[in-house]
Structure formats: C-alpha cells, structure tokens
Amino acid sequence: MQLKKLIESLQPYTPYVGEDVEIKSIENDNRKVTEGSLFICIKGYTVDGHDFAQNAYESGAVAVIAERKLPLPIPVIVVKDTKRASSVLADVFYQNPTQKLKLIGITGTNGKTTTSHLIDAILKEAHKKTGIIGTMYTKIGEEIQETKNTTPEAVTLQKVFHQMVEQKVDTAVMEVSSHALVEGRVFGCDYDIAVFTNLSQDHLDYHGTMEEYKKAKGLLFTRLGNAFQGEKPKFAILNKDDAAANEYETITAAHILTYGIDKDADIMAKNIKITAAGTSFDLHTPLGTQTVQLKMVGKFNVYNSLASIGAAIASNIPLEVTIKALEKVEGVAGRFETVNAGQDFSVIVDYSHTPDSLQNALQTVKEFAENKVYVIVGCGGDRDKTKRPLMAKIACQEASYAILTSDNPRSEDPIAILKDMEAGVEEEQNYTIIPDRKEAITLTVNQAQHGDVILIAGKGHETYQIIGSDVLDFDDRLVAKEAIGERKNDTVL
Ligand SMILES: CC(=O)N[C@H]1[C@@H](OP(=O)(O)OP(=O)(O)OC[C@H]2O[C@@H](n3ccc(=O)[nH]c3=O)[C@H](O)[C@@H]2O)O[C@H](CO)[C@@H](O)[C@@H]1O[C@H](C)C(=O)N[C@@H](C)C(=O)N[C@H](CCC(=O)O)C(=O)O
Numbered sequence: 001m002q003l004k005k006l007i008e009s010l011q012p013y014t015p016y017v018g019e020d021v022e023i024k025s026i027e028n029d030n031r032k033v034t035e036g037s038l039f040i041c042i043k044g045y046t047v048d049g050h051d052f053a054q055n056a057y058e059s060g061a062v063a064v065i066a067e068r069k070l071p072l073p074i075p076v077i078v079v080k081d082t083k084r085a086s087s088v089l090a091d092v093f094y095q096n097p098t099q100k101l102k103l104i105g106i107t108g109t110n111g112k113t114t115t116s117h118l119i120d121a122i123l124k125e126a127h128k129k130t131g132i133i134g135t136m137y138t139k140i141g142e143e144i145q146e147t148k149n150t151t152p153e154a155v156t157l158q159k160v161f162h163q164m165v166e167q168k169v170d171t172a173v174m175e176v177s178s179h180a181l182v183e184g185r186v187f188g189c190d191y192d193i194a195v196f197t198n199l200s201q202d203h204l205d206y207h208g209t210m211e212e213y214k215k216a217k218g219l220l221f222t223r224l225g226n227a228f229q230g231e232k233p234k235f236a237i238l239n240k241d242d243a244a245a246n247e248y249e250t251i252t253a254a255h256i257l258t259y260g261i262d263k264d265a266d267i268m269a270k271n272i273k274i275t276a277a278g279t280s281f282d283l284h285t286p287l288g289t290q291t292v293q294l295k296m297v298g299k300f301n302v303y304n305s306l307a308s309i310g311a312a313i314a315s316n317i318p319l320e321v322t323i324k325a326l327e328k329v330e331g332v333a334g335r336f337e338t339v340n341a342g343q344d345f346s347v348i349v350d351y352s353h354t355p356d357s358l359q360n361a362l363q364t365v366k367e368f369a370e371n372k373v374y375v376i377v378g379c380g381g382d383r384d385k386t387k388r389p390l391m392a393k394i395a396c397q398e399a400s401y402a403i404l405t406s407d408n409p410r411s412e413d414p415i416a417i418l419k420d421m422e423a424g425v426e427e428e429q430n431y432t433i434i435p436d437r438k439e440a441i442t443l444t445v446n447q448a449q450h451g452d453v454i455l456i457a458g459k460g461h462e463t464y465q466i467i468g469s470d471v472l473d474f475d476d477r478l479v480a481k482e483a484i485g486e487r488k489n490d491t492v493l
C-alpha cells in the first residue's frame with residue numbers, strides 16, 4: 001500500500017506533500033522492522049519508541065510516524081497521538097479486516113474469558129469457523145498464538161484479524177479490556193455485538209476512580225454505532241443485574257438484549273440449583289423456555305451462560321444448538337478447575353483475582369463444601385493496591401481459614417504486599433501468612449480432611465510466577481497435584 005493513501009486515513013487530514021513510498025509492513029517495534037516497513041514510534045511506560053527510529057531506518061523502514069520531528073532521511077509524519085494513529089493505520093493497511101468478519105467484543109471486570117469461550121463453543125456447534133483473542137491466547141481455528149495482553153495493541157490486533165480473514169474465520173470473539181478502550185487499541189474495530197458482563201473494583205491503579213473505569217468500559221457500547229450499519233444489525237448484550245448496564249443502555253444506539261437473574265430481562269435464569277457436579281436452571285428467552293444443565297459450577301457461570309445465549313440469539317443461532325453447546329462445556333482452564341488426584345477433599349484452582357470474583361468463588365464453594373473451606377490467596381505486585389486489604393477481608397470472612405501468600409509480586413517485596421493485605425483483616429480472624437506459594441499450597445493440602453474444600457485463588461491457568469523480573473515456572477494445578485501425591489496429613493496451620 002502507498003504511504004499517501006495510508007496517511008489520508010488519519011483525521012484531521014493535512015495533505016501529505018512528501019515523497020510517496022510503498023509500505024510493505026507496519027510495525028511499532030523496531031526489532032520487527034524489515035525492508036519497506038512503516039515504523040510507528042510509541043511512547044510506552046518503560047521506553048520511548050522514538051528512541052528506536054534511527055535503528056528502524058537502518059533495518060529498512062521507509063517511513064516513520066512520530067509525535068515529533070526526527071532527523072531521518074525518510075518521510076517522518078508527525079501526529080498528535082501515535083497510539084491512536086496506529087489503530088487507524090493498521091486497520092487501513094490490513095484493508096479493514098473487521099468489516100469482513102463478524103466481531104463480538106466482551107467487556108466487564110469478570111467473566112470475559114469464560115464468556116468468550118462459551119460463545120466460541122456455541123459458534124462451533126453451529127459449524128462456524130471462529131477466532132478468539134483474549135487473556136489465555138489468540139486462537140485462529142485450532143492454531144494458538146501466545147499473547148501478552150488481554151487485548152493486544154492495535155498493530156498486532158489488526159494483523160491477527162487479517163490472518164483470520166485470510167483463514168476464512170466467520171466470527172471473531174474478543175475480550176476488550178478497559179485499558180484497550182481508553183488507549184484506543186480497538187479504535188479500528190467494527191463490532192457487531194458487544195457484551196457487558198459486570199463491573200466491580202479492579203484496575204484503579206490505571207483508571208483512578210470507579211467512575212472512570214465505568215466510562216472506559218462504556219466506550220465499547222458507543223463504538224457499536226447505529227443499530228444497522230450496512231447489512232449488519234448491531235447488538236448490545238447487557239447484564240441487567242449490574243447497575244452500570246442502565247448507563248450503557250442510554251449511550252448505545254444498537255439493539256439491546258438484556259439478561260439477568262434478579263431483575264426482569266429479555267433472557268433470564270430462574271430456579272438455579274448448584275452442586276459440586278454442575279448447575280441447573282430454567283432458561284427464559286424470547287425464543288422459548290427450557291431447562292439447562294451445565295457441567296460448570298456457580299451462579300457466576302449462569303451469568304456467563306446467559307451472556308453467551310444473548311450473543312447467540314443476536315447471531316441468529318437456534319436455541320437448541322446453543323443449549324446443546326453449553327451443556328457440553330466442561331469448563332475453561334483455570335476457571336473453577338478441579339484438581340483430582342484421588343484425594344477425599346476438593347481442590348479447586350480459580351482465576352479469581354478481584355474482590356468480587358473471590359467472593360463469588362467462595363460463596364459457590366460454600367454451597368457444596370461438606371466441611372471446612374480453605375482459601376489460598378495473594379495479590380499481584382505493581383497493580384491496583386486498593387484491592388489488597390479487600391481481598392484478605394473477603395478471604396477471612398468467607399472461608400473457614402485463609403492462607404495469604406504470593407501471587408506475581410513482580411518488582412515489589414512480597415512481604416510488603418502481604419502486609420497491605422493483612423490491613424484488611426480483623427485480629428481475631430482465622431488466617432496465616434505463608435509468603436512462599438508452593439509451601440502455602442503444600443501445607444494446606446497436608447492439613448485438609450475428608451469433605452474439606454481448598455480454593456487456590458488468583459492464578460488460574462497461569463503457568464508462571466513473576467518474581468522481580470524473573471518469570472519462573474509455576475502452576476497451581478501441578479503444585480497441588482504433587483502435594484496431594486506426597487501428602488503427610490499431620491500439618492497444623
Ligand atoms: C501499561 C501497559 O499497558 N503496558 C503495555 C505497553 O507496554 P509499555 O508501555 O511498557 O511499552 P514499552 O515497552 O515502553 O514500549 C514502547 C514502544 O517501544 C517499542 N519498542 C520497545 C523496545 C524496543 O527495543 N524496541 C521498540 O520498538 C514497543 O514496541 C512499543 O511500541 O505496551 C506493551 C506492548 O503493546 C504491552 O504489552 C504492555 O502491557 C503490559 C504487559 C500490561 O501489563 N498491560 C496491562 C496494564 C494491560 O493493558 N492490561 C489489560 C487488561 C488486563 C485485564 O483485564 O486483567 C490488557 O488488555 O492486557
């Protein structure tokens with residue numbers, strides 16, 4: 001594609017009078033630049049991409065997009081915000097891939113990964129080729145690519161959509177983080193369906209206040225545009241039981257489908273029954289009423305199922321196909337995943353790392369625990385500090401015994417993080433601090449008795465622990481299995 005054509009896509013457009021060159025690729029990382037690349041300089045949190053422009057030129061870049069003039073012998077186009085410009089440029093460079101497939105975006109504090117996998121399962125049951133972009137990975141058909149972010153930055157994102165179009169993906173399902181919405185990573189995306197799961201405290205280190213966090217998530221619904229755009233109807237699927245949905249209802253011009261358990265909604269679950277083996281409920285939808293028997297456990301998974309049913313209805317998928325798919329889903333890795341090594345107590349690994357999700361997970365466990373409930377929980381370093389005391393408070397209030405431990409301390413001192421957590425605990429409560437996560441899991445497993453449940457919260461599917469700048473192998477599920485295998489049941493916590 002020619003540079004001039006690309007630049008014309010930027011608004012407000014200042015006529016480009018420089019040399020026109022052919023752009024063969026578009027990159028924001030100089031290490032990926034090859035002959036004919038357009039290099040976009042992005043000011044990051046750790047380094048400034050402008051510092052790599054000279055190297056990008058030496059590696060073959062034929063033009064640069066920057067926020068200031070740079071002394072290079074190739075065209076340097078100066079824009080106000082290179083991050084936003086990169087979204088538009090990448091969308092245009094890859095020939096608007098999201099207009100060529102159906103795109104479902106899911107936002108909310110909890111449930112994005114689970115809901116996206118449920119929607120994916122439904123679409124597959126309806127014989128559609130799908131793509132997924134989210135916290136666990138990017139998946140095109142059955143091919144997996146690793147990801148660093150829940151929502152990748154724009155250049156990677158549009159490249160992935162382009163690959164999906166080339167591989168004839170019918171529908172892409174993606175998690176849309178509030179960070180991505182604020183930073184404009186998804187500026188070039190044409191959504192057909194936007195799903196809202198819920199809003200509770202998280203990421204205040206980034207957004208500052210809950211009001212700003214709520215506004216950030218709302219951007220997905222304003223991005224939906226009008227109810228009809230060309231041939232495509234646009235839908236917003238909103239959780240009516242969450243107050244934020246009322247605001248999103250007023251800012252979107254799309255068709256609205258609501259779901260819920262408590263408040264009246266288009267799609268509702270009633271008569272919910274939860275056991276250790278699954279969850280059943282009566283489903284009421286505009287397409288009919290039916291009993292659903294999930295293998296997944298917990299009221300929160302009823303919400304995730306309702307959200308996915310909303311997306312399926314908006315995608316014109318017959319209800320029986322949707323229910324058949326949902327009833328088959330065993331679960332999503334690291335989300336309420338059971339570790340079974342023949343023991344007579346339960347061990348559940350769950351990705352609950354927000355106060356709300358921890359509370360939900362513990363309340364679910366309590367529905368079927370026959371004896372004590374232990375929770376092993378920590379809080380990440382270099383992330384929202386305000387949730388630390390809350391996490392410990394909920395752990396101690398809801399569980400019979402809480403073990404506070406490390407969870408990706410990153411650059412922070414694990415003991416300091418645990419002290420922040422401990423501030424939320426009342427003195428007489430039942431808890432102990434074991435900074436080493438492996439030791440915390442092993443000692444709790446040794447302590448457990450028949451009918452107890454151990455909830456290992458926070459890391460879910462993750463297979464690492466970030467300590468300082470080291471990324472060390474660590475998988476709660478494997479550590480728990482090993483501990484069960486070598487169990488000495490004489491420990492007193
Ligand atoms: C705070 C934040 O959002 N950071 C993101 C950001 O990193 P950064 O600002 O540190 O980038 P940087 O390393 O300074 O680099 C700046 C620029 O220089 C370029 N560069 C850099 C080095 C080099 O040698 N050459 C070079 O060209 C980089 O490609 C980049 O364009 O850009 C990186 C590349 O896109 C992201 O991976 C990184 O996300 C980090 C991992 C992160 O933790 N982000 C969190 C806050 C986040 O976005 N989370 C949300 C939600 C998660 C949830 O829901 O729980 C998400 O969507 O993931």
Ligand SMILES: Nc1ncnc2c1ncn2[C@@H]1O[C@H](COP(=O)(O)OP(=O)(O)OP(=O)(O)O)[C@@H](O)[C@H]1O
Pocket residue numbers: 108109110111112113114115135150175197198300301303304334335336350351352353356357358360361460
């Ligand atoms: N609808 C829900 N409401 C509240 N809690 C939920 C819901 N769905 C899942 N959870 C809890 O949140 C945890 C994370 O779930 P999931 O990975 O689906 O959410 P997410 O929004 O993708 O999280 P993240 O943004 O951190 O990747 C689960 O392990 C479970 O404890």
